[in-house]
Amino acid sequence: MNPRTTALIAPTELTDRLTGDPTPTLVDVRTPAEYETAHIPGSINIPLPLMTEHATALAAELDGPVVLVCQAGTRARTAHTPLAAAGAEQLSVLDGGVTAYTATGQPIRRGRARWALERQVRLVAGGLVATSILASLRFPRARFLAGGIGAGLATAAVTDTCAMGAALSRLPYNRGGRAVTLRDAVQALRSRRAAGSTPS
Incomplete structure:
Protein backbone atom coordinates (compact mmCIF):
# COMPACT_ATOMS: atom_id res chain seq x y z
CA MET A 1 0.00 0.00 0.00
CA ASN A 2 1.16 3.54 -0.76
CA PRO A 3 2.41 5.13 2.52
CA ARG A 4 0.24 8.13 1.73
CA THR A 5 -2.91 6.00 1.61
CA THR A 6 -4.66 5.50 4.91
CA ALA A 7 -7.00 2.54 5.27
CA LEU A 8 -9.96 3.30 7.53
CA ILE A 9 -11.85 0.77 9.59
CA ALA A 10 -15.36 1.43 10.93
CA PRO A 11 -16.09 0.84 14.65
CA THR A 12 -18.49 -2.00 13.86
CA GLU A 13 -15.91 -3.67 11.63
CA LEU A 14 -13.30 -3.37 14.37
CA THR A 15 -15.67 -5.09 16.79
CA ASP A 16 -15.98 -8.01 14.38
CA ARG A 17 -12.21 -8.22 13.90
CA LEU A 18 -11.56 -8.25 17.64
CA THR A 19 -13.45 -11.53 17.85
CA GLY A 20 -11.80 -13.01 14.75
CA ASP A 21 -8.43 -14.46 13.89
CA PRO A 22 -5.96 -12.87 13.65
CA THR A 23 -6.93 -10.28 16.21
CA PRO A 24 -5.53 -6.84 15.33
CA THR A 25 -3.16 -5.02 17.65
CA LEU A 26 -4.76 -1.78 18.81
CA VAL A 27 -2.33 1.12 19.25
CA ASP A 28 -3.77 4.21 20.95
CA VAL A 29 -1.69 7.28 20.03
CA ARG A 30 -3.38 9.73 22.40
CA THR A 31 -1.72 11.19 25.49
CA PRO A 32 -1.29 8.92 28.53
CA ALA A 33 -3.87 11.03 30.40
CA GLU A 34 -6.47 10.59 27.65
CA TYR A 35 -5.73 6.88 27.56
CA GLU A 36 -6.19 6.61 31.33
CA THR A 37 -9.52 8.43 31.06
CA ALA A 38 -11.04 6.01 28.55
CA HIS A 39 -9.63 3.45 26.14
CA ILE A 40 -10.60 0.39 24.18
CA LEU A 68 -4.25 2.98 15.11
CA VAL A 69 -6.62 4.75 17.47
CA CYS A 70 -7.03 8.30 18.80
CA GLN A 71 -9.91 10.47 19.96
CA ALA A 72 -11.40 11.31 16.56
CA GLY A 73 -9.01 9.89 13.97
CA THR A 74 -6.73 12.83 13.17
CA ARG A 75 -3.72 11.85 15.28
CA ALA A 76 -4.03 8.22 14.24
CA ARG A 77 -3.82 9.27 10.57
CA THR A 78 -0.80 11.39 11.43
CA ALA A 79 0.87 8.37 13.08
CA HIS A 80 0.05 6.19 10.06
CA THR A 81 2.30 8.18 7.71
CA PRO A 82 5.72 7.67 9.38
CA LEU A 83 4.93 4.07 10.32
CA ALA A 84 3.97 3.18 6.75
CA ALA A 85 7.02 4.99 5.43
CA ALA A 86 9.16 2.96 7.85
CA GLY A 87 7.82 -0.28 6.38
CA ALA A 88 4.92 -1.18 8.68
CA GLU A 89 2.22 -3.11 6.83
CA GLN A 90 -1.42 -4.02 7.48
CA LEU A 91 -2.02 -0.62 9.10
CA SER A 92 -5.46 0.90 9.41
CA VAL A 93 -7.02 3.77 11.35
CA LEU A 94 -10.17 3.57 13.44
CA ASP A 95 -12.57 5.89 11.63
CA GLY A 96 -13.92 8.44 14.11
CA GLY A 97 -11.63 7.19 16.87
CA VAL A 98 -12.68 6.41 20.42
CA THR A 99 -15.55 8.89 20.10
CA ALA A 100 -17.18 6.95 17.28
CA TYR A 101 -16.39 3.60 18.90
CA THR A 102 -18.09 4.69 22.12
CA ALA A 103 -21.10 6.00 20.22
CA THR A 104 -21.76 2.52 18.84
CA GLY A 105 -22.13 1.20 22.39
CA GLN A 106 -18.91 -0.80 22.43
CA PRO A 107 -17.18 -1.47 25.78
CA ILE A 108 -14.72 1.17 26.97
CA ARG A 109 -12.43 0.96 30.00
CA ARG A 110 -12.80 4.17 31.99
CA GLY A 111 -10.61 5.82 34.61
CA ARG A 112 -10.13 9.35 35.90
CA ALA A 113 -12.17 11.88 33.92
CA ARG A 114 -10.15 14.39 31.87
CA TRP A 115 -10.82 16.58 28.87
CA ALA A 116 -9.76 15.15 25.52
CA LEU A 117 -6.93 17.01 23.78
CA GLU A 118 -9.19 18.25 20.98
CA ARG A 119 -11.50 19.83 23.57
CA GLN A 120 -8.53 21.50 25.27
CA VAL A 121 -7.42 22.96 21.93
CA ARG A 122 -10.89 24.43 21.36
CA LEU A 123 -10.88 25.96 24.85
CA VAL A 124 -7.41 27.51 24.54
CA ALA A 125 -7.89 28.75 20.97
CA GLY A 126 -11.33 30.18 21.71
CA GLY A 127 -10.10 31.77 24.94
CA LEU A 128 -7.15 33.42 23.20
CA VAL A 129 -9.32 34.79 20.39
CA ALA A 130 -11.94 36.17 22.79
CA THR A 131 -9.28 37.69 25.06
CA SER A 132 -7.40 39.31 22.19
CA ILE A 133 -10.60 40.85 20.77
CA LEU A 134 -11.51 42.29 24.17
CA ALA A 135 -7.94 43.53 24.68
CA SER A 136 -7.99 45.19 21.25
CA LEU A 137 -10.58 47.67 22.56
CA ARG A 138 -7.75 49.24 24.55
CA PHE A 139 -4.72 47.90 22.68
CA PRO A 140 -5.62 47.74 18.96
CA ARG A 141 -2.64 45.59 18.04
CA ALA A 142 -4.00 42.75 20.21
CA ARG A 143 -6.34 41.88 17.34
CA PHE A 144 -3.38 40.44 15.48
CA LEU A 145 -3.25 37.63 18.05
CA ALA A 146 -6.78 36.62 17.06
CA GLY A 147 -5.69 36.67 13.42
CA GLY A 148 -2.67 34.53 14.24
CA ILE A 149 -4.82 31.96 16.05
CA GLY A 150 -7.25 31.88 13.12
CA ALA A 151 -4.39 31.36 10.67
CA GLY A 152 -3.00 28.60 12.88
CA LEU A 153 -6.35 26.79 12.99
CA ALA A 154 -6.72 27.09 9.20
CA THR A 155 -3.22 25.67 8.74
CA ALA A 156 -4.04 22.83 11.14
CA ALA A 157 -7.10 21.96 9.05
CA VAL A 158 -5.22 22.06 5.74
CA THR A 159 -2.21 20.06 6.97
CA ASP A 160 -4.23 17.79 9.29
CA THR A 161 -1.80 18.62 12.12
CA CYS A 162 -2.06 20.79 15.21
CA ALA A 163 0.89 22.60 16.77
CA MET A 164 -1.24 23.74 19.70
CA GLY A 165 -2.36 20.19 20.38
CA ALA A 166 1.25 18.99 20.26
CA ALA A 167 2.23 21.66 22.77
CA LEU A 168 -0.69 20.91 25.09
CA SER A 169 0.09 17.18 25.00
CA ARG A 170 3.37 17.90 26.83
CA LEU A 171 1.66 19.52 29.82
CA PRO A 172 1.63 17.52 33.11
CA TYR A 173 -2.19 17.37 32.90
CA ASN A 174 -1.89 15.27 29.74
CA ARG A 175 0.99 13.05 30.76
CA GLY A 176 -1.00 10.89 33.15
CA GLY A 177 0.59 9.05 36.02
CA ARG A 178 3.69 7.94 34.09
CA ALA A 179 5.22 8.89 30.77
CA VAL A 180 5.45 6.17 28.11
CA THR A 181 9.01 5.50 26.95
CA LEU A 182 10.25 3.74 23.83
CA ARG A 183 11.25 0.79 25.99
CA ASP A 184 7.71 0.60 27.43
CA ALA A 185 6.21 0.69 23.95
CA VAL A 186 8.49 -2.01 22.54
CA GLN A 187 7.91 -4.24 25.54
CA ALA A 188 4.13 -3.83 25.26
CA LEU A 189 4.17 -4.69 21.56
CA ARG A 190 6.35 -7.76 22.13
CA SER A 191 4.14 -8.93 24.99
CA ARG A 192 1.05 -8.53 22.84
CA ARG A 193 2.68 -10.46 20.00
CA ALA A 194 3.69 -13.24 22.39
CA ALA A 195 0.16 -13.41 23.77
CA GLY A 196 -1.36 -13.62 20.31
CA SER A 197 -2.84 -10.10 20.48
CA THR A 198 -5.73 -11.21 22.67
CA PRO A 199 -7.64 -8.17 24.05
CA SER A 200 -7.98 -7.93 27.82
Whole structure:
Protein backbone atom coordinates (compact mmCIF):
# COMPACT_ATOMS: atom_id res chain seq x y z
CA MET A 1 0.00 0.00 0.00
CA ASN A 2 1.16 3.54 -0.76
CA PRO A 3 2.41 5.13 2.52
CA ARG A 4 0.24 8.13 1.73
CA THR A 5 -2.91 6.00 1.61
CA THR A 6 -4.66 5.50 4.91
CA ALA A 7 -7.00 2.54 5.27
CA LEU A 8 -9.96 3.30 7.53
CA ILE A 9 -11.85 0.77 9.59
CA ALA A 10 -15.36 1.43 10.93
CA PRO A 11 -16.09 0.84 14.65
CA THR A 12 -18.49 -2.00 13.86
CA GLU A 13 -15.91 -3.67 11.63
CA LEU A 14 -13.30 -3.37 14.37
CA THR A 15 -15.67 -5.09 16.79
CA ASP A 16 -15.98 -8.01 14.38
CA ARG A 17 -12.21 -8.22 13.90
CA LEU A 18 -11.56 -8.25 17.64
CA THR A 19 -13.45 -11.53 17.85
CA GLY A 20 -11.80 -13.01 14.75
CA ASP A 21 -8.43 -14.46 13.89
CA PRO A 22 -5.96 -12.87 13.65
CA THR A 23 -6.93 -10.28 16.21
CA PRO A 24 -5.53 -6.84 15.33
CA THR A 25 -3.16 -5.02 17.65
CA LEU A 26 -4.76 -1.78 18.81
CA VAL A 27 -2.33 1.12 19.25
CA ASP A 28 -3.77 4.21 20.95
CA VAL A 29 -1.69 7.28 20.03
CA ARG A 30 -3.38 9.73 22.40
CA THR A 31 -1.72 11.19 25.49
CA PRO A 32 -1.29 8.92 28.53
CA ALA A 33 -3.87 11.03 30.40
CA GLU A 34 -6.47 10.59 27.65
CA TYR A 35 -5.73 6.88 27.56
CA GLU A 36 -6.19 6.61 31.33
CA THR A 37 -9.52 8.43 31.06
CA ALA A 38 -11.04 6.01 28.55
CA HIS A 39 -9.63 3.45 26.14
CA ILE A 40 -10.60 0.39 24.18
CA PRO A 41 -9.81 -2.71 26.26
CA GLY A 42 -6.63 -4.40 25.08
CA SER A 43 -5.19 -1.35 23.35
CA ILE A 44 -1.57 -0.25 23.82
CA ASN A 45 -0.77 3.39 24.52
CA ILE A 46 2.05 4.80 22.39
CA PRO A 47 1.63 8.62 22.30
CA LEU A 48 1.92 10.32 18.92
CA PRO A 49 5.17 12.25 19.68
CA LEU A 50 6.88 8.98 20.67
CA MET A 51 5.42 7.24 17.62
CA THR A 52 6.68 9.84 15.16
CA GLU A 53 10.11 10.17 16.79
CA HIS A 54 10.77 6.43 16.83
CA ALA A 55 8.68 5.27 13.86
CA THR A 56 11.41 3.02 12.42
CA ALA A 57 12.03 1.17 15.69
CA LEU A 58 8.32 0.77 16.39
CA ALA A 59 7.47 -0.29 12.84
CA ALA A 60 9.94 -3.15 13.22
CA GLU A 61 7.93 -4.41 16.22
CA LEU A 62 4.57 -4.38 14.46
CA ASP A 63 3.44 -7.74 13.16
CA GLY A 64 0.10 -8.62 11.62
CA PRO A 65 -2.89 -6.29 11.39
CA VAL A 66 -2.59 -3.06 13.41
CA VAL A 67 -5.33 -0.51 14.07
CA LEU A 68 -4.25 2.98 15.11
CA VAL A 69 -6.62 4.75 17.47
CA CYS A 70 -7.03 8.30 18.80
CA GLN A 71 -9.91 10.47 19.96
CA ALA A 72 -11.40 11.31 16.56
CA GLY A 73 -9.01 9.89 13.97
CA THR A 74 -6.73 12.83 13.17
CA ARG A 75 -3.72 11.85 15.28
CA ALA A 76 -4.03 8.22 14.24
CA ARG A 77 -3.82 9.27 10.57
CA THR A 78 -0.80 11.39 11.43
CA ALA A 79 0.87 8.37 13.08
CA HIS A 80 0.05 6.19 10.06
CA THR A 81 2.30 8.18 7.71
CA PRO A 82 5.72 7.67 9.38
CA LEU A 83 4.93 4.07 10.32
CA ALA A 84 3.97 3.18 6.75
CA ALA A 85 7.02 4.99 5.43
CA ALA A 86 9.16 2.96 7.85
CA GLY A 87 7.82 -0.28 6.38
CA ALA A 88 4.92 -1.18 8.68
CA GLU A 89 2.22 -3.11 6.83
CA GLN A 90 -1.42 -4.02 7.48
CA LEU A 91 -2.02 -0.62 9.10
CA SER A 92 -5.46 0.90 9.41
CA VAL A 93 -7.02 3.77 11.35
CA LEU A 94 -10.17 3.57 13.44
CA ASP A 95 -12.57 5.89 11.63
CA GLY A 96 -13.92 8.44 14.11
CA GLY A 97 -11.63 7.19 16.87
CA VAL A 98 -12.68 6.41 20.42
CA THR A 99 -15.55 8.89 20.10
CA ALA A 100 -17.18 6.95 17.28
CA TYR A 101 -16.39 3.60 18.90
CA THR A 102 -18.09 4.69 22.12
CA ALA A 103 -21.10 6.00 20.22
CA THR A 104 -21.76 2.52 18.84
CA GLY A 105 -22.13 1.20 22.39
CA GLN A 106 -18.91 -0.80 22.43
CA PRO A 107 -17.18 -1.47 25.78
CA ILE A 108 -14.72 1.17 26.97
CA ARG A 109 -12.43 0.96 30.00
CA ARG A 110 -12.80 4.17 31.99
CA GLY A 111 -10.61 5.82 34.61
CA ARG A 112 -10.13 9.35 35.90
CA ALA A 113 -12.17 11.88 33.92
CA ARG A 114 -10.15 14.39 31.87
CA TRP A 115 -10.82 16.58 28.87
CA ALA A 116 -9.76 15.15 25.52
CA LEU A 117 -6.93 17.01 23.78
CA GLU A 118 -9.19 18.25 20.98
CA ARG A 119 -11.50 19.83 23.57
CA GLN A 120 -8.53 21.50 25.27
CA VAL A 121 -7.42 22.96 21.93
CA ARG A 122 -10.89 24.43 21.36
CA LEU A 123 -10.88 25.96 24.85
CA VAL A 124 -7.41 27.51 24.54
CA ALA A 125 -7.89 28.75 20.97
CA GLY A 126 -11.33 30.18 21.71
CA GLY A 127 -10.10 31.77 24.94
CA LEU A 128 -7.15 33.42 23.20
CA VAL A 129 -9.32 34.79 20.39
CA ALA A 130 -11.94 36.17 22.79
CA THR A 131 -9.28 37.69 25.06
CA SER A 132 -7.40 39.31 22.19
CA ILE A 133 -10.60 40.85 20.77
CA LEU A 134 -11.51 42.29 24.17
CA ALA A 135 -7.94 43.53 24.68
CA SER A 136 -7.99 45.19 21.25
CA LEU A 137 -10.58 47.67 22.56
CA ARG A 138 -7.75 49.24 24.55
CA PHE A 139 -4.72 47.90 22.68
CA PRO A 140 -5.62 47.74 18.96
CA ARG A 141 -2.64 45.59 18.04
CA ALA A 142 -4.00 42.75 20.21
CA ARG A 143 -6.34 41.88 17.34
CA PHE A 144 -3.38 40.44 15.48
CA LEU A 145 -3.25 37.63 18.05
CA ALA A 146 -6.78 36.62 17.06
CA GLY A 147 -5.69 36.67 13.42
CA GLY A 148 -2.67 34.53 14.24
CA ILE A 149 -4.82 31.96 16.05
CA GLY A 150 -7.25 31.88 13.12
CA ALA A 151 -4.39 31.36 10.67
CA GLY A 152 -3.00 28.60 12.88
CA LEU A 153 -6.35 26.79 12.99
CA ALA A 154 -6.72 27.09 9.20
CA THR A 155 -3.22 25.67 8.74
CA ALA A 156 -4.04 22.83 11.14
CA ALA A 157 -7.10 21.96 9.05
CA VAL A 158 -5.22 22.06 5.74
CA THR A 159 -2.21 20.06 6.97
CA ASP A 160 -4.23 17.79 9.29
CA THR A 161 -1.80 18.62 12.12
CA CYS A 162 -2.06 20.79 15.21
CA ALA A 163 0.89 22.60 16.77
CA MET A 164 -1.24 23.74 19.70
CA GLY A 165 -2.36 20.19 20.38
CA ALA A 166 1.25 18.99 20.26
CA ALA A 167 2.23 21.66 22.77
CA LEU A 168 -0.69 20.91 25.09
CA SER A 169 0.09 17.18 25.00
CA ARG A 170 3.37 17.90 26.83
CA LEU A 171 1.66 19.52 29.82
CA PRO A 172 1.63 17.52 33.11
CA TYR A 173 -2.19 17.37 32.90
CA ASN A 174 -1.89 15.27 29.74
CA ARG A 175 0.99 13.05 30.76
CA GLY A 176 -1.00 10.89 33.15
CA GLY A 177 0.59 9.05 36.02
CA ARG A 178 3.69 7.94 34.09
CA ALA A 179 5.22 8.89 30.77
CA VAL A 180 5.45 6.17 28.11
CA THR A 181 9.01 5.50 26.95
CA LEU A 182 10.25 3.74 23.83
CA ARG A 183 11.25 0.79 25.99
CA ASP A 184 7.71 0.60 27.43
CA ALA A 185 6.21 0.69 23.95
CA VAL A 186 8.49 -2.01 22.54
CA GLN A 187 7.91 -4.24 25.54
CA ALA A 188 4.13 -3.83 25.26
CA LEU A 189 4.17 -4.69 21.56
CA ARG A 190 6.35 -7.76 22.13
CA SER A 191 4.14 -8.93 24.99
CA ARG A 192 1.05 -8.53 22.84
CA ARG A 193 2.68 -10.46 20.00
CA ALA A 194 3.69 -13.24 22.39
CA ALA A 195 0.16 -13.41 23.77
CA GLY A 196 -1.36 -13.62 20.31
CA SER A 197 -2.84 -10.10 20.48
CA THR A 198 -5.73 -11.21 22.67
CA PRO A 199 -7.64 -8.17 24.05
CA SER A 200 -7.98 -7.93 27.82
